[in-house]
Amino acid sequence: MSYALVVAEVRRGLFEERNLDSLGLSHLLGMETTLLMPDGAYTVGERVASTIIRVRTEETIFLNPLAMTQIVRKVIEAKGLPGAILFTSSSSGIELASYLAGALDLPLITDVSGFDAERGVFLKSYYSDKIFGEFKPKEGAFVLTVRSGSFKEHAVEQESAAAVEVLDGIIPPEGRSFVEYVEEEKGEIDITKADFLLSVGRGIGSKDEIPAYEELAGILRAVLSGSRPVIDKTWLPKPRQVGTSGKTVRPKVYLAMAISGAFQHIAGMKDSECIIAVNKDPEAPIFQYAHFGVICDANKLRDKMKDIVKKG
Amino acid sequence: MNLLVLTKRVPATQEEELRIVGDGRAVDLSKVPFKVNDWDNYSVEEAVRTVEKTGGAVTAISVGDAESDEVLRRAIAMGAKDGFLIETEEVIHDPQARAALIYTFLKKEALPYDAIFTGVQSEDDQFASVGGILAAKLGLPYASMVIGIDAFEAGHVVVRRELEGGMQERIKVALPAVLSLQSGINEPRYVSIMGVRKASKVERKVFKATEYQEHVKRMIDVVKWVYPVKKGGAVMLGGELDTVCKNLLGILKEKGVYQ
Numbered sequence: 001m002s003y004a005l006v007v008a009e010v011r012r013g014l015f016e017e018r019n020l021d022s023l024g025l026s027h028l029l030g031m032e033t034t035l036l037m038p039d040g041a042y043t044v045g046e047r048v049a050s051t052i053i054r055v056r057t058e059e060t061i062f063l064n065p066l067a068m069t070q071i072v073r074k075v076i077e078a079k080g081l082p083g084a085i086l087f088t089s090s091s092s093g094i095e096l097a098s099y100l101a102g103a104l105d106l107p108l109i110t111d112v113s114g115f116d117a118e119r120g121v122f123l124k125s126y127y128s129d130k131i132f133g134e135f136k137p138k139e140g141a142f143v144l145t146v147r148s149g150s151f152k153e154h155a156v157e158q159e160s161a162a163a164v165e166v167l168d169g170i171i172p173p174e175g176r177s178f179v180e181y182v183e184e185e186k187g188e189i190d191i192t193k194a195d196f197l198l199s200v201g202r203g204i205g206s207k208d209e210i211p212a213y214e215e216l217a218g219i220l221r222a223v224l225s226g227s228r229p230v231i232d233k234t235w236l237p238k239p240r241q242v243g244t245s246g247k248t249v250r251p252k253v254y255l256a257m258a259i260s261g262a263f264q265h266i267a268g269m270k271d272s273e274c275i276i277a278v279n280k281d282p283e284a285p286i287f288q289y290a291h292f293g294v295i296c297d298a299n300k301l302r303d304k305m306k307d308i309v310k311k312g
Numbered sequence: 313m314n315l316l317v318l319t320k321r322v323p324a325t326q327e328e329e330l331r332i333v334g335d336g337r338a339v340d341l342s343k344v345p346f347k348v349n350d351w352d353n354y355s356v357e358e359a360v361r362t363v364e365k366t367g368g369a370v371t372a373i374s375v376g377d378a379e380s381d382e383v384l385r386r387a388i389a390m391g392a393k394d395g396f397l398i399e400t401e402e403v404i405h406d407p408q409a410r411a412a413l414i415y416t417f418l419k420k421e422a423l424p425y426d427a428i429f430t431g432v433q434s435e436d437d438q439f440a441s442v443g444g445i446l447a448a449k450l451g452l453p454y455a456s457m458v459i460g461i462d463a464f465e466a467g468h469v470v471v472r473r474e475l476e477g478g479m480q481e482r483i484k485v486a487l488p489a490v491l492s493l494q495s496g497i498n499e500p501r502y503v504s505i506m507g508v509r510k511a512s513k514v515e516r517k518v519f520k521a522t523e524y525q526e527h528v529k530r531m532i533d534v535v536k537w538v539y540p541v542k543k544g545g546a547v548m549l550g551g552e553l554d555t556v557c558k559n560l561l562g563i564l565k566e567k568g569v570y571q
Contacts, residue, residue, distance in 0.1 A: 011475070060481075065444065065454055091475045095456040098444025101408065107531035108407060110439050121535050126437055127325040131332065131339055133405070134535040142531075175453030175489070179482040182472060196569035203327065220570055229350075232496035244476050253569045260326060274567050276560065277546065281327050285540065292563060293546035294556055304553045308561070 002083030002141075004029055005075065006049065007068070007096065008037035009088045010059050012181070015042040017152075022086040023048055024151030025144070028115050031083050033158075036075065038062040039166065046161040057170040063092050065099035066173035072100055074167055081141050089145040091245075097145045107137035111263075113147040128262045129285040148244075148267060187239020194223035195252045199242055199269070200298070202229035203258025203279065209299060210235050213257070216302050219309050222255065227265045243268035258298035261286025313368040313464065317359040317429040318414070318443075319352040319387055321380040322436045336536035348383045351431025355493045357500040359429050360391035362464055369393040371423065375413060377401050381516060388511035389503045395514070400521035405437060408531045411445035416524040418450070427469065428490045432457055440492075447490035449527075455485050456492040 004026040009016045015037070026033045026049075035049035039056050046052075053075065061067045072085065085100065087093040089111045101108035114123030114132070121134040122144065191197060198217045200210070217224040224240065231241040242249055243265045254272035259265060261277070261284055269275065270289050277290035278298045287293045294301060323344040331340045359370045371394040372387035374380045384395030398417055404410045428447075433440035440456070447454035459480060460472040468487055472480045474494050485491070549556050564570035 065448075069448070091457045091473065094440045095444060095454070095473075098407070098441035098456075099448045099454050101441070102411065102445030102448025105408075108439075108441055108445070109532060110407075110441055119535070123538075126339070126537075127323075127330060128435070128438075129540055130325060130330050132538050132540055134538060135532050136535050137532050138530075173453075175486045176455065177484050179470070179484055182480040182482055184478040184480065196564070220564070222569070228495070232354075234499060238478075245474055246478060248477065251569075253564060253567050274563070276563065281329065283329050287546045287548075288540065288543045290546040292560075293548045294560070295548065295550075296553065296556070300553065301557065304557045305560070308554070308557050 002031055003034050003050075003079070004031040004084040004086060005072070005082040006033055006035050006086045007072075008035055008044075009090060009093055010037060010040070010042055010062070011092075013041065013059070015044050016088065016090075018088045018090065018146075018148040020152035020155040021146045021148055021150050022088055024154030025112065025115060025146050026084070026086055027154050027156055028117060028151065029084055030117070034079070034082070035162070036071070045157065047157040047159075048155070049162045050158055051165060052162040053165045053167050055167045055170060057172075060178035061170065061172050063096065064173060064176055064178070065096050066175050067170060068096045069100055069103045070173070071167065071170055072104070074169070083141055085141070085143045087143070087145045089147045093145050097143050101143040104143075107142040108144075109135045109137065109142070110145040111147050112144050113150040115151075125263060128260060130283060147263065184238060187237060189223060189239070191223055191225045191240055191242065192247050192249050194249070196220070196222040196255070197225050197242070197249060197251045197253070197272075198222040198255045198257065199225045199227065199259060200230055200236075200257050201227040201259030202233070203260065204230075204298060207233065207235045212299075212302060212306070216306050219306065225249070227259045228262070256286055256290070257302065259286055260284040261289065313363055313366040313426045314424055315359040315363060315368065315370045315427050315429060316418075316423060316425045317352070317355050317370055317372050317387065317392070318431070319356055319372050319374050319383045320349045320431075320434050321346050321374065321376050321383045322349045322434055325436070332537045332539065336538060339537050346379065346382075348386055349431055349434045351433055351435070351493065351495050352383070353500045354495050354497050355429040355431050356387045356390050356392060357498050358461065358493055361498065362461070364391070366464055368426070371396060373398065373414070373417075375400065375404070375410060375521070384516050385508050385511045386503055388514050388516075389507035390501060395516035397516060397518045398521050398524065399518050402521075405534055406530050406532045407439040407441035407445055409528050411442045411449060412528040413521060413524055414442070414446055415449045416526045416528065417519065420524060421519075426487050428488075430490065430492045432492045432494050443490050443492035450490070453485045453489040454491075455483060455489070457494050458491050459494045459497050461497075
């Protein structure tokens with residue numbers, strides 16, 4: 001029986017929780033799971049896979065795409081080609097997966113969020129989650145990256161503890177090397193501490209609209225935050241960014257104005273107690289996650305809100 | 313430094329209602345406006361800034377139909393020296409096939425370069441994979457999610473990669489290399505319509521994709537297009553704007569965040 005090779009994402013000594021999604025999908029594929037991870041003091045259940053291969057190398061080398069290709073080639077030498085190779089859909093996961101798929105000439109589907117076992121098709125987001133494609137890889141081995149939160153409930157424990165193997169002899173690649181971690185500068189305000197976030201997206205139109213949102217946030221006693229495009233365009237400073245590459249927030253109320261709801265944004269705010277979305281596009285994905293929704297131009301609603309509150 | 317930068321023309325679907333047609337066979341984009349991929353706009357800017365410091369030239373390369381000439385003109389208006397179009401009518405979904413086409417093109421045309429820049433992903437398919445596959449095929453080092461270039465020197469580059477939760481890693485990458493740049497790495501310059509018009513006087517070369525099929529094989533197929541599964545969560549507030557606002561204030565009060 002062919003096996004699935006799940007490549008663990010570990011970062012600064014931590015076994016990332018999103019690995020459970022890779023393990024869950026691996027289970028659904030119906031293949032025996034082999035977990036590949038660096039050798040170190042990580043907390044990992046001994047029943048998460050049939051086999052755990054511990055690679056004797058540093059974490060930052062393990063996460064280097066040049067080294068990963070070397071590592072997986074060694075695994076293939078020892079065990080044969082896996083039926084599937086699974087990575088997390090993250091900064092490093094996609095980087096590793098695409099490089100490996102290129103090196104081994106294997107089909108690749110990234111950001112997989114669904115699987116239909118009967119038809120053998122994988123669901124992948126297009127157009128920021130407005131449409132999904134059902135993709136089928138050609139016969140044989142394939143590489144996937146797995147969207148965080150999509151399959152973790154399928155990560156069932158094995159009947160017995162995993163057989164542990166050790167992989168040695170990894171040569172640090174010359175083409176790329178790790179230097180250091182860099183923490184982003186702290187902002188003047190911590191948006192993760194706010195009870196009420198007023199968050200704006202690129203749909204507001206331009207930077208010129210920001211002062212009026214600041215004013216509304218002021219009178220509502222909310223803290224102003226934004227989605228990635230707003231930060232990229234420097235309409236708001238980076239510490240105000242909500243999403244996977246910014247902050248994960250859980251306020252009592254998250255008021256999203258002109259944010260369509262790319263998955264990276266949703267992942268950073270979906271656990272808020274109450275989500276209110278204002279967007280002129282009725283198909284905006286954010287309405288799927290919101291508790292309350294308003295279909296209208298956010299700027300118009302903003303101005304009306306200000307008028308009403310000011311009048312008291 | 314001679315830099316190649318990949319740039320793609322994509323549908324601007326942000327505020328468009330998308331319809332699936334032909335029983336799931338296609339997504340109707342006929343009424344959707346097209347534009348340069350946001351990530352590529354940052355990449356072109358970064359490439360131009362780099363050669364402004366180090367000397368050399370930027371060549372913009374696009375895979376797409378004849379209309380994609382638009383993003384090449386735009387790149388030239390931003391400071392690229394050349395624009396090369398690998399022309400194909402086919403929309404290539406498979407990142408392996410796309411990367412193989414570019415790989416074969418680079419090999420056959422033997423373009424000199426110190427680095428290849430791509431955007432981290434394109435807005436439409438979001439595979440975020442062409443740069444990585446291409447690097448592996450070329451046997452070059454690779455880094456994605458590059459959010460800052462700290463040093464661009466002979467033989468190597470020092471870059472910062474964006475990780476999750478506000479963390480970055482600084483790495484050293486030997487040149488030549490492929491780098492996929494993250495949005496927000498810079499503030500792209502404004503491109504005027506006049507600028508683009510002026511750029512159209514610079515000759516762009518057109519290459520037929522059919523000439524570069526040697527390594528191209530399709531490895532994945534789209535079986536069907538589907539709408540996202542509706543969770544049906546949100547209670548929609550309708551009526552006059554005035555009423556909507558009052559209802560919203562009511563919710564804020566109820567949740568205890570506004571008095």
